[in-house]
Amino acid sequence: MRLDLVKWESAGLRCPDFDIDIEKNGEILPTLLQMPNGTGKTTTLDLLKCCMYNHEFTTREIQEYKAKGNEYKEKGFFQAKLKLDSEIFYIKISFDFKNNKASYSSSLSSGGWKPELILPTPLDKIIDKGLVDLLFIDLEKCEKLFRKHLTEAQDAIRKFCKITILNRIISDLDEHKKRARNIATPRGSVEINIATEEARNKDINLKYNEIKKQEEKCKKFLNDTEDKFTEYDLIIREKLEKDDQLKKRREELETKKNKAEALYQNALLNNFNKIKIIGTYGGNLEKNLTGFVEGLDKLQLPEAEARVFFEELLERDHCICGEELNEKRRQNILKEKEKFISIDAARIVAEIKNSVKIHISENQKTNLDEVNKVTQKFKHEYDSLIEDLKLITTKTFKDDMKIWDDYNKLKKERGEKEYFLSVTIKKPWKSIDNESNTESLISLKTQKELSDKRLAELTGTQDIEKKVKFLINILDSSKEEAEMKISKELTDECNNKIKKMLSKDPVYIESIEKHIIFKDQQSKGSTGQEARIGIIFLLTILDRSLIKFPLVVDTPVKGMDFAGRRRTAKFISDLKSQFIGFVIDSDKEDFSDKLKEFSNNKANFITSYRRHPEFDKLASEFQMGPKNSGNSHVVYDYNFFNKFKEETDPDEL
């Protein structure tokens, strides 16, 4: 399956009214589209994305697409022409700025225009927002592939390598199981039990989905705040390093505070441990326990051996006095035996006695007043040092206390989210867990399995349950193995490309699991490094995928040196999928000319700009000047593309 973007046009929007044809002599070729800053690259990229899935436009978004000033029109549209294998289809988004409305319409080859977004069925089955975000990408914003809390790289592998298909099979199997249960529902009291368990099963699913959403929210929060947090961290470090005297004083206080903190923490722990040994701190608890144990001693309890004696006696033919043990005598012995406690119960009572004797002795006595004094002393020292540190912080930050407060607030919030992601949702299942007392995804998954098992027992569908579980287990482990294998292969392929493309400054990939991890414990790359590795990853994964999606990239050579640009041009020319790169004049050197060369002139170079006398004059020199009075112009010519250069700041245009 191959999807190509053939053409798009827009009118009445904040970007100029473009009509851009990507097809060249009936062919889809690697394309570089030159658009100066401020001509709507981001708007175009966003609207192209929106053509691929049903996007719900907010009022704010609609207003953002509105043309400004003299160019304002009440209505506007964006239309894309696409080709799935040989089938042409159109998607149109119409904007009604006066009434703040946006609506879809589409036309497939099989029928006329319909007032909704309809994609060809094979495409509709696999495409979603996540996939579109990867295919239409601004490399300056590709950090999602690298953030430890996000799973964009893993999702890309799953989607492009069709691993997600296995999820659909698993879902079908689950549905099959449910259908079988519904058919087999018996009547009477069992029916009530089934209804109860079904309700519980539903509740578990609801809770699971709710926690999944929370998990996504936490990841998003951590990702969204990462740059801000790093920035704060940097500012704070700089401030702290600035004044040597304050720095030294702060370091001294930090050391003292850490010591005081450990002492205070230890005092609290000691307090708790002392309280645990009930009866060591005097009062009625001690009297109760010692009195109880003294009483047991007095009564010579527990007499464990006594019962054993009777039990052994009952197994004999004759009593110890030599008399034969008849039924009447045996009954007497049994009656007598009941007056003694069992050996197991005796063991527990003995444990109580020993524990009380060991713990409640003179040298174990606890004076809780003393404990209070010690704890308060350490707390006072700790609090004083915290105050001193606060004072020095105030001195250090003077007018920037807001940054310090914001930093600490964010640090706390991020800490809570990280705890939720790394501990709460990963807690192991416990037999007393239910859907309302846990937030662990692992526990909820086990609860669901147990509930399914119980439902299978109640409905007599154990056989189907067993088979489905067996198949799902196979599919799950296949998914896992496939992902591991593919990510290993992708890592190797990407590293080979990195070696060639970034020979002067290679940053290699350690692994691609949930996200891309850099080698040598580098937790985060620069924007440029991430952009370079990001495009390498996307080119590699797209190349090995059987589905040939277009890759539309904003700033494809962002932050690359000339050698990297040349290599990127080579990879693009070898790519089997469609490639469209949005570039500005400074991106062209050693990139567009190389793409032309490597593709044997089979590449497409388009320039589109907002009308300006300077650009119009240049187009006229190439006999390609505009023939109408529109606000934009598109030129399909390599030489013009090459010559085109922004001489003036776009704000001044």
Add this chain to the structure above:
Amino acid sequence: MSFKLVTKKKGQANFMSCKEFFKPIRDGVEKLSPIKNDMDNFFLCLVVGFKYNLREKYNNYTLVEFNSKYTEGFLHVRPLINGLLLTKIIGLKGIDNNQKSKVKKLMQEVIDINDPLNLKPDFIRILHEYYIGGYLKLLSEFDNKRPKDVSVFFTKLNNLLKD
């Protein structure tokens, strides 16, 4: 039967759950706190209930299970808790410490060697009644508000438990 924490009181909509009460002074919120889990919450209330001989009717409350057995840090405390419970039950049943047969019979009634708490269900229930009693005492000591500081909590608790 497992350990449970009280969440609601019948007919009292604004009743604060035990978990909520301990939240600000639990590890995770208060990083230096030695109070780390639900078992810790349970024990701290229970010991107050025992000390002041406070029992609350189990049926008047909603409780939610949290553990089916003693956690690692409480295994050594189990015999002391069971010893205290036995003394309380002996007192409740009006048994004289010298009545050997009655004491032995009671032990047989109370102890369950197959249960991780070593107690039969009815007596685990009584244990929880003392726990609820202790929790209510703590609530009233803190004016029905959550403790703000872990050291303040322990100071009050120490004062409650000391002779």
